[in-house]
Amino acid sequence: MVYVDDILLSGNNLSEITTVKDNLHSKFHIKNLGDLKYFLGFEIARSQAGICINKIKYCLELISKAGMLGCKPASTPADPSVKLHADDSIPLTDPSSYQRLIERLLYLTNMRSDIAFVVQQLSQFIYTPRQPHMQQAMRIIRYLKNAPGSGILYATDNSFRIHAYSDSDWATCATTRRSISGFCVFLGTALISWKSKKQTTVSKSSSKAEYRSLASITCELQWLQYLLKDLHIPCLTPYSVYYDNNSAIHIAKNPTFHERTKHIDIDFHITRQKLHDDLIKLLHVSSTNQVAGVFTKSLYPSPFNTITSKLNMHNIHVHLEGG
Template sequence: MQRKHYLPIPVNTLSRRCYLIEPPRKAHDQRNLLTGDSIQDIVAVKKFLHHEFRIKDLGNLKFFLGFEVARSQQGLILNQRKYCLDILAEFGFTGCKPANSPSNPTVKLKDDEGDLVQDPTAYRRLIGKLQYLTNTRPDISFAVQQVSQFMSKPRYSHLNAAFRILKYLKGCPGLGLFYPSANPHRIQAFSDSDWATCCITRKSTTGYCVFYGNCLISWKSKKQSTVSRSSTEAEYRALASVACELQWLKYVADDLCLQIPLPFPTFCDNQSAIQLAKNPSFHERTKHIEVDCHLIRAKILDGLIVLSHVPSKHQLADMFTKSLYPGPFNVNLSKMGLLNIHHPS
């Protein structure tokens, strides 16, 4: 499962510091967002748009395409509480007993075990809604990525795994991303991979998370496209993915006129992958990943990233590559910058 980014469109007619964020064309909600770092420029752009299109100003952002925005002097919280409650109500889980994690670490999903679901349309609709919910819920990204692999022929074991996600959401429907008003001006990333974790294809899972200061701004949990011969290769492919993401974020920061210090610290818990990135020579065992090697080397030489080792117990991207037991899962989740304003305790 990969997040979809909606790029801001600069309104260059009046100011380079104002950006118009448009929803997808197929969305029924025709509202747009206008953001910027100057109130005077925003007012001027609104006057210009009203003169051209007769727009209606709805005030400060509170609800947009299922996203709820709550502001205070401490910062901003972005969540999808109403959307989450609507999913629970649609599938009859408003009165269920909450689960303490989105997936069961002891359960391995397979494509040939259990009876086929009689109505796969309901399963696909549920997974589609959960995929949209991952825009503000990184804690369910890996679990949703797992159940979304069986859309063509879902079985009841897959449906029960999807219901486990709903039971987890029942206990924390209002959890959302918190962006404090006082935040360090830096970008750092954590990259991880679980080697040969898929029991069907033996492909590895890539997971990473990117922080702007203490705020989570990008994350990914996705099965790799090819089979890796070693854990080092799997980790290196994950590093290549996060390097591309950091390059994209650098372009976005430049468009927003943000001067973020380089290089971006990138943390990996595999020493072999780090040493391979620092070694410019290739040998027979690394020829099959030479393209990724050149990519990482290029980003290091360009000064975009710097690789550092992090112990596995402090690897924040761990929750995007495997199912964790409730203890490690909650410890990892507490470091993601998620808050629930409906249950402050």
């Protein structure tokens, strides 16, 4: 992995890695920093249990720059009783402070999946932010103060079996009435991919919104299959996809529902095709156990904590934070 002048080498053959480093050094005079501990804001800790990746330094700097080191922590990153609108108050006199904060939070979401939904929501107001938007952004900072060292553990004894959760929330956006799609993918117990995204068009029915969400996770799993193949890593298929909408599952499995599916674009029938190809299998899960729900809506503390506990996030710095 190369980013400007930062280079990360990974592999299971130390002699090959040494050869690559020697060749690079002969051309560019690189500096060998040894085993990976810090890379582009990511902090890596190793033990016999596995590898834990977090962004505690980046997170603490973010809290400090926001002037919130002494604030009272929030239990969740978003208040589910608050609905954000594009024009519900006077615009901020200095939108640049809001824009910088959202940019930093967006970079943090590639490690902190628990704030992905609310950051996605706030990023749509980045050009004309208003006071309620800034207040919500500050709530995320207060939530991060709860556990700035939270990260993802990739266990040594992890299994190479992929399963995923997918969800959608119909017409969530109060401004555009577009739906939100969300998914998360696990390799064994390790979270390896997640997304919270507003759909590109308005869905006139909840079934269409649900089917768009299924198409999104199907494409992600297809890409992961290609990636694993390039890395020569065998992984059994079909991949299990857990969904909490029986209607969407039946539509995907049953090609005879013509009256209910004639309004769905051909593009989204990729889900049905990949079911036929045995890339995925759809399994029903209750809404209370739908892990992807945290990527599609704001939740109250109890369900939020229940779901985030299943994201396999660990805080190896908890003893330093008073926990």
